[in-house]
Amino acid sequence: MERQLALEILLKFKQEQSYLNLTINHYFQRYTLTRQQKDFITRIVYGTVQNMLLLEYILKPHLHMRVKTFEKMLLLMSLYQHEMMDAIPDYAIINEAVELAKKKKGMKTSRFIHGVLQNVFQSSYQLDDLPPLERLSIETSHPLWLVKMLNKQYGDKETKRICHAFLEVPRHCARVNTLLISREELLKDNHWQKADLSPDGLYYTGHHIASSEAFQKGYVTVQDESSQLVARLLNPSKQDYVLDMCCAPGSKTTHLAMLMNNQGCIEAYDLYEHKIHLVEKQLTRLHVQNVQTHVGDSTTLMQVYPQETFDKILCDAPCSGLGVLARKPEIKYHDSSSMDEIMVIQEKLLENAYFLLKKGGNIVYSTCTINKKENEKQIEKFITKYPDMKKRKEVTILPYQYHSDGFYMCLLEKE
Ligand SMILES: C[S@@+](CC[C@H](N)C(=O)[O-])C[C@H]1O[C@@H](n2cnc3c(N)ncnc32)[C@H](O)[C@@H]1O
Known part of the structure; x- marks a missing residue:
C-alpha cells in the first residue's frame, strides 16, 4: 500500500x-x-x-x-x-x-x-572521472545549469556547501504568536527549543505540529527561521500604515501584525483569490485584527493608491525559490527560463513600491532564492534608477549557515 x-x-x-x-x-x-x-x-x-x-x-x-x-x-x-x-x-x-x-x-x-x-x-558506481561541476551536479542531484550558475555567483567552495546543505533534512521551526502568548511561556514545555537566529523562533521535533494544542490555539505558526527575520527587518511601528504586496499564505503578514501589536493597519495583497482565503484562515487562527486583505495585482497598485501613501512596504516577491530546495526539491527541476519572467515582475513590484512609499519610509524587498540576479542585482538596478532610495541593510542567508532556508532581504529607505 x-x-x-x-x-x-x-x-x-x-x-x-x-x-x-x-x-x-x-x-x-x-x-x-x-x-x-x-x-x-x-x-x-x-x-x-x-x-x-x-x-x-x-x-x-x-x-x-x-x-x-x-x-x-x-x-x-x-x-x-x-x-x-x-x-x-x-x-x-x-x-x-x-x-x-x-x-x-x-x-x-x-x-x-x-x-x-x-x-x-x-553493481557499484563511481563519479571520480567526471569533471568537478558535473560531479557535484550528479552527487547532489542539482541540474548542471544550476550548479554552474551558483558556481559563477558564489565560487567553488560555497557552491559545494550550498548543494550539500540542500540535501539535509530541514529543521522544523515555528514562530511564537506574541498576540496570545510569550516565547518564554511556550519554552516551559520542553517540546519547544529556543531558535538560534530568530528572536521569535522555536524549534520542534516531529512533523505533527498542526494537531498540537499550541497550534490549534493560535500560539504558534509554522515559519522557517530565515523568513522570520524579514518582518523584523521592516520593523513596523504601532501607528504605521503598511503595504504587504505579496502576502499569501500570510506568514509575514501575521508576523508584521504581531510586531504592531494588532494596531496600525496593513493592506495585504495577493494575486490569487484561493491564496487570500489561506491568508484569512491564518488571520483568524492567530487572532490578527489589523489586516485588510485584497485580491489584486501589486504590479498595478500605483493606480489604486495615491503617491506616497505608505509608511512601510514589504515586497516579498515571487521568485525562483532556489533557497528552499531542501524543503521543496521539485523546484530544482523546473524550467529555468521562467526566471526571466519572474524578474520582470519583481522589477514592476519594486517600481510600484517606490511610487507608494512616503519620504522617510522603508521598503523591505525579500525573496527565498539565493540567485543574485533576483536579489543583489535587482536592488542595484532599482537604486540606480531611484537614487533617493538608500540601501540600509542587506542580508543573504545561505542554507548551510543556520540549517534554515536560503533567503535574501534588503532594507531600503526613501530620503
Ligand atoms: C514568496 S510568496 C509570498 C509569501 C508571503 N509573503 C508569506 O510570507 O507567507 C509570493 C506571493 O506573491 C504572489 N504574487 C505573484 N505575483 C503577484 C502580483 N503581481 N501581485 C500580487 N501578488 C503576487 C504569489 O501568489 C505568492 O503568493
Whole structure:
C-alpha cells in the first residue's frame, strides 16, 4: 500500500510537475493511513526526488532501452531505498517492486523490474572521472545549469556547501504568536527549543505540529527561521500604515501584525483569490485584527493608491525559490527560463513600491532564492534608477549557515 501510493505520487510529480507537498496532502486526505505509513511514504517520495539525478546516473548503465515513466519511477524509488534506507533488505525492496509491477502492468514488466533491480543492486558506481561541476551536479542531484550558475555567483567552495546543505533534512521551526502568548511561556514545555537566529523562533521535533494544542490555539505558526527575520527587518511601528504586496499564505503578514501589536493597519495583497482565503484562515487562527486583505495585482497598485501613501512596504516577491530546495526539491527541476519572467515582475513590484512609499519610509524587498540576479542585482538596478532610495541593510542567508532556508532581504529607505 505505502509503496503503491508513493509511486502514484511520484508519477503525478513527473507527469504533471505537481508540487510534492500538495500532492502528498491530497493523498493523505483520501486514504486512511497510520502516522508510520505517512512518514514512510513521505520519506520515499522526497528522497527519490531529492536524489533523482544521482539515482538516474546509477540506473542508466542497466537500462538498454527507453523505459516508460511507470517503470522508471518504480526503479528509481526502489533504488533510493537500496542506496539510502539501510534498514530495508534488498530482497524486500525487490519483492515489493515486482509485486507492484505485476499488479499494475503484468508479468512481462514485473520480470523486467526484477532483472534490472537485481543487476543494479549488485553493481557499484563511481563519479571520480567526471569533471568537478558535473560531479557535484550528479552527487547532489542539482541540474548542471544550476550548479554552474551558483558556481559563477558564489565560487567553488560555497557552491559545494550550498548543494550539500540542500540535501539535509530541514529543521522544523515555528514562530511564537506574541498576540496570545510569550516565547518564554511556550519554552516551559520542553517540546519547544529556543531558535538560534530568530528572536521569535522555536524549534520542534516531529512533523505533527498542526494537531498540537499550541497550534490549534493560535500560539504558534509554522515559519522557517530565515523568513522570520524579514518582518523584523521592516520593523513596523504601532501607528504605521503598511503595504504587504505579496502576502499569501500570510506568514509575514501575521508576523508584521504581531510586531504592531494588532494596531496600525496593513493592506495585504495577493494575486490569487484561493491564496487570500489561506491568508484569512491564518488571520483568524492567530487572532490578527489589523489586516485588510485584497485580491489584486501589486504590479498595478500605483493606480489604486495615491503617491506616497505608505509608511512601510514589504515586497516579498515571487521568485525562483532556489533557497528552499531542501524543503521543496521539485523546484530544482523546473524550467529555468521562467526566471526571466519572474524578474520582470519583481522589477514592476519594486517600481510600484517606490511610487507608494512616503519620504522617510522603508521598503523591505525579500525573496527565498539565493540567485543574485533576483536579489543583489535587482536592488542595484532599482537604486540606480531611484537614487533617493538608500540601501540600509542587506542580508543573504545561505542554507548551510543556520540549517534554515536560503533567503535574501534588503532594507531600503526613501530620503
Ligand atoms: C514568496 S510568496 C509570498 C509569501 C508571503 N509573503 C508569506 O510570507 O507567507 C509570493 C506571493 O506573491 C504572489 N504574487 C505573484 N505575483 C503577484 C502580483 N503581481 N501581485 C500580487 N501578488 C503576487 C504569489 O501568489 C505568492 O503568493
